[in-house]
Amino acid sequence: MNPVTRRRFLVLGGTATALAAGAVGGLAWLRGAAPDVAGLHVLTAEQYRTFAAIARTHLPRGGAFPPGADDFDLARMFDGYLADQPTTDRHDAGLAINLVEFGPLLFDHHAVTFSNLPPDAQLAHWSGWGTAQQQTRREIFWSFSRFLGLTFYDHEAVWPHIHYPGPSFARLASRPAEAP
Amino acid sequence: MNDVLDCSAGEFAPNDLTCDYLVIGSGCGGGTAARVLAEAGKDVILLEEGGDFVGPTRLTQRDTPMYDQLYTDRGGRTSKDRTVNILSGRVLGGGGVINACDVVPIHDATWAYWQKHHGWSEFSAAAMASYLQRALADLSANRIEERQVNRNNQILRQGAQALGWRGELMMHNRVNCQGLGSCLIGCPASAKRNPRMVAIPKALSAGARVYVRARATRIREAMAERKRVEVQTLDGKGYHPVNRFAIDARHVIVAANPVGTVALLRNSGLGNDTLGRHVSLQPQVPIVALMPDPVRAFDGIPQAYALTEFERHDPDVGLTGFRVESIFGTPGVLGSLVGQPGAAGKALMAQLDHVAASLILIPDQPVGQIGVRRDGRPEVDYTLAAEWKTRARQAIKAAAQAYFAAGAKMVVVPAAPPLVLQSTAQLAQIETLTFEPGTISLISAHQQGGARLGASDATSACDLTGQLWGTRDVFVCDGSVFPSTSSSHTMTPIITMAHALIDRLVARSA
Ligand SMILES: Cc1cc2nc3c(=O)[nH]c(=O)nc-3n(C[C@H](O)[C@H](O)[C@H](O)COP(=O)(O)OP(=O)(O)OC[C@H]3O[C@@H](n4cnc5c(N)ncnc54)[C@H](O)[C@@H]3O)c2cc1C
Ligand code: SF4
Numbered sequence A: 001m002n003p004v005t006r007r008r009f010l011v012l013g014g015t016a017t018a019l020a021a022g023a024v025g026g027l028a029w030l031r032g033a034a035p036d037v038a039g040l041h042v043l044t045a046e047q048y049r050t051f052a053a054i055a056r057t058h059l060p061r062g063g064a065f066p067p068g069a070d071d072f073d074l075a076r077m078f079d080g081y082l083a084d085q086p087t088t089d090r091h092d093a094g095l096a097i098n099l100v101e102f103g104p105l106l107f108d109h110h111a112v113t114f115s116n117l118p119p120d121a122q123l124a125h126w127s128g129w130g131t132a133q134q135q136t137r138r139e140i141f142w143s144f145s146r147f148l149g150l151t152f153y154d155h156e157a158v159w160p161h162i163h164y165p166g167p168s169f170a171r172l173a174s175r176p177a178e179a180p
Numbered sequence B: 001m002n003d004v005l006d007c008s009a010g011e012f013a014p015n016d017l018t019c020d021y022l023v024i025g026s027g028c029g030g031g032t033a034a035r036v037l038a039e040a041g042k043d044v045i046l047l048e049e050g051g052d053f054v055g056p057t058r059l060t061q062r063d064t065p066m067y068d069q070l071y072t073d074r075g076g077r078t079s080k081d082r083t084v085n086i087l088s089g090r091v092l093g094g095g096g097v098i099n100a101c102d103v104v105p106i107h108d109a110t111w112a113y114w115q116k117h118h119g120w121s122e123f124s125a126a127a128m129a130s131y132l133q134r135a136l137a138d139l140s141a142n143r144i145e146e147r148q149v150n151r152n153n154q155i156l157r158q159g160a161q162a163l164g165w166r167g168e169l170m171m172h173n174r175v176n177c178q179g180l181g182s183c184l185i186g187c188p189a190s191a192k193r194n195p196r197m198v199a200i201p202k203a204l205s206a207g208a209r210v211y212v213r214a215r216a217t218r219i220r221e222a223m224a225e226r227k228r229v230e231v232q233t234l235d236g237k238g239y240h241p242v243n244r245f246a247i248d249a250r251h252v253i254v255a256a257n258p259v260g261t262v263a264l265l266r267n268s269g270l271g272n273d274t275l276g277r278h279v280s281l282q283p284q285v286p287i288v289a290l291m292p293d294p295v296r297a298f299d300g301i302p303q304a305y306a307l308t309e310f311e312r313h314d315p316d317v318g319l320t321g322f323r324v325e326s327i328f329g330t331p332g333v334l335g336s337l338v339g340q341p342g343a344a345g346k347a348l349m350a351q352l353d354h355v356a357a358s359l360i361l362i363p364d365q366p367v368g369q370i371g372v373r374r375d376g377r378p379e380v381d382y383t384l385a386a387e388w389k390t391r392a393r394q395a396i397k398a399a400a401q402a403y404f405a406a407g408a409k410m411v412v413v414p415a416a417p418p419l420v421l422q423s424t425a426q427l428a429q430i431e432t433l434t435f436e437p438g439t440i441s442l443i444s445a446h447q448q449g450g451a452r453l454g455a456s457d458a459t460s461a462c463d464l465t466g467q468l469w470g471t472r473d474v475f476v477c478d479g480s481v482f483p484s485t486s487s488s489h490t491m492t493p494i495i496t497m498a499h500a501l502i503d504r505l506v507a508r509s510a
Helices: A003-021 A045-058 A074-083 A087-101 A103-108 A119-130 A135-153 B028-039 B063-070 B108-118 B125-138 B151-162 B199-205 B257-267 B331-335 B343-349 B386-405 B424-432 B491-509
Strands: B004-006 B017-024 B044-048 B084-086 B167-169 B209-212 B214-220 B227-234 B241-254 B284-290 B305-307 B311-314 B318-321 B323-326 B355-361 B369-372 B378-381 B410-413 B419-421 B442-444 B474-476
Touching (some): A045 A074, A045 A087, A045 A119, A045 A135, A074 A087, A074 A135, A087 A103, A087 A135, A103 A119, A119 A135, A135 B331, B028 B044, B028 B199, B028 B241, B028 B491, B044 B214, B044 B241, B063 B331, B108 B125, B108 B311, B108 B318, B125 B491, B151 B167, B151 B305, B151 B323, B151 B355, B199 B209, B214 B241, B214 B257, B241 B257, B257 B369, B305 B386, B323 B386, B355 B386, B386 B410, B386 B424, B419 B424
Parallel strands (some): B004 B209, B044 B209, B241 B474
Antiparallel strands (some): B167 B305, B214 B227, B227 B241, B284 B355, B305 B323, B311 B318, B323 B355, B410 B419
C-alpha cells in the first residue's frame, strides 16, 4: 500500500478500530457484541460478522439464482486466507473491516454501523465504496470484491446457475485426443 | 536423471550445499539458464520458492487453490496504489506454467530501437536469430489451427473482419492440446511446452539439482570468488518458513522475475541506483461482451486470435499502439472482475455462457519502479502515463466497436461502477474513464525491466553480459534485463535472451 494511502488508511482504519474498541465516546454499543464464532484464526467475532454482512450484500441470496454468499460461509474462508498472510496484511485487513463497519457513521454520519443496517441500506452503502471520493475506500471495495467473486464463483454449487459445466479434464475421457 | 527435491517434505534435512552455478528462479529465464548450463557440463543448482505442480491431481482447474498455489502472493499482488494487479507465476516452471501460451518474438524494430537508443550494440535482430530459433524449438512453437479456434475467438475476429481490421491466429507452445481452457491455472493435460515440461527435465537429465519450496533470501559476499546464498525452506503450502540453509556458489544467476529479482538484490544490499528503475508493467484492460447466442468461452484455447491492426513497431520508440486478444478463464477469475455488488452483479454472471471477453494489451514506457519495504517485501510504484491513458481509451473504443460489429448486445468494461455500453452510439462514454486508482481493474502479466542491461553503469543495472554492476559473477537472466517492453508477450523474448546470455557465460568460462 502506498505510504500516503497507507498512512491515510491507518488513520481511518485506526479511527474505526478505536470506535470498535469503544475508546472514543464509548460507541462500541452502536455495533453491539457479536455471538462467539468457533475456530477463527485471525478475525474477531465482530469482524467475522462484518465480513459476512459485506459478503451477503455483495452476493445476496436470490435474484438471478438462489445461492448467495451465506450458503458458503465466505467470511470463514477469508479468515482462513488471512491465516496464511503476513502479519501486516492481517492487520490491514482487520482495519479495513472495521472501517466498513463504522462506514455509515464516518462517511454518511448516521448513528448506526454496517452490520446493523437493513439489507437495502447495506447495498446502497457498500456500492458507494466502489465509487467513493476516498481512494482508500475504493481500494478496499476492489480487494474484498475480488476475493468474494473468486471464491463464490469457484464453488460447484453455483456452476449450474451460470451454465458452467465444471472442470473440463473430467470430461476429457469422452473426447478423442488431437494429433500432435 | 535427478528428481525434483521438495524442501517442504518431512525427510528434507538441509545441509549447506556447494555448486559452481546457482540459478534462482525456475521460470522462462531461470529454467532455460539451468538447462543450458547443465547441458554444457556445469555443476548447477536450481532453486524455486514455489512447489511442483504437474498433472490433473495437482492442477485441479479450480480457481481458489490454483491461484493460491501457482501465483505470486496468491494472485493478490498489486501496484502500490492498487491500480494494477501484478500477476506472475510462483511454481516450478514459473510463468510458463500459468501463461496463455502465446509465442510472440521480439520485433526487428525493437532490437533496432535498443541498439540505437539503449546501447545494445551487440544485440541486433540478425545476431539474435539463432537464439530465437533455439527458443522457438524449446517451445515447439506452432501456429494455432483453424479447428482450434473457439467461438470466443471467432467473435472478435468476425468483428475485426467486418471493420476491415487486420488480425491473426497466434503462434503458441501447445502440443496435443485438448482444448481444456484452463491455461491460466495450469494445464492438467501437460500440453504446454513450458520450462517445467522442457528445460527443467533436460536440466535434471544433465545432472542439475533442483530444489522447490526453497526461497533465496540473501546473497552474501558478492565480490568474492565464492558467494554464499541464504535459503529459506517453506512448508507444503508455501507460505510459512520452516528451515534455513546456505549454498556456496561461484556464479549466481538471479531469474526471479523482475519484482522478485530486484527485491532479492536490494535485500542483499546489491545494485546501483538504476536497479529497480525503468519498470514496464504493460497494463492490460479486460473487456467483456454479451452475445445473443451461447459462446461457451470457457471451452477451448482461451487466447487464439489477436486483433493487431493498431499495433506499431517503431525503431525510434519500440513497441506502441495496442492489440486486442480474446481471453477467457474459469468462473472464479471472471467473478472477481465483476465490480457490481448485489443482484445486478449476479445477473451479469448468470449469463456467463453468453459472454465473450478480451484483454486489451497496451504497451507502456518503462515508468515504474520496484523497491523494498521495511519488512523486505517488494513494492511496485507505478503511475499510468497520460499518453497511455489516451491510447487505452482509443483501444477500448476499438475493442467495443469490434464486439458491436460482431453483434454484441452489450459491452462492459469492468470498473466500479461497470461501464456499460448498449451500442456504438455510446462509445463517447469511454472518455469518462479516468483510470484513477480504485476506479478500474487493470492486469499486468508482462513485467519487464528493473535490472536493465547496458553499456554504462550510469544508465543500467547490469552490463551487456547480464552481470550486475559492482559484483563478481552475479548475473541477472529474466524479464528484468530489457530496457523497455520487448514484445506484446514476454515468454519467447525471455527464453531467447536467456539462451544468448548463458551462451556467453559458458563461452567465458571455457
Ligand atoms: C497470467 C499470465 C499469462 C501470461 N501469458 C503469456 C503468454 O501467453 N505469452 C507470453 O509470451 N507470456 C505470457 N506471460 C508472461 C510470461 O509468462 C512471463 O513474462 C515469464 O514467465 C517471465 O519469465 P521470468 O523468467 O522473468 O520469470 P518467471 O517465469 O515468473 O519465473 C520466476 C520464478 O522465480 C521464483 N522466485 C521468485 N523469487 C524467488 C526467490 N527469492 N527464490 C527462489 N525462487 C524465486 C518464482 O516463484 C518464479 O517461479 C503471462 C504471464 C502471466 C502471469
Ligand atoms: S487449452 Fe487446455 S489442454 Fe490446451 S494448454 Fe490450455 S489447459 Fe492445456
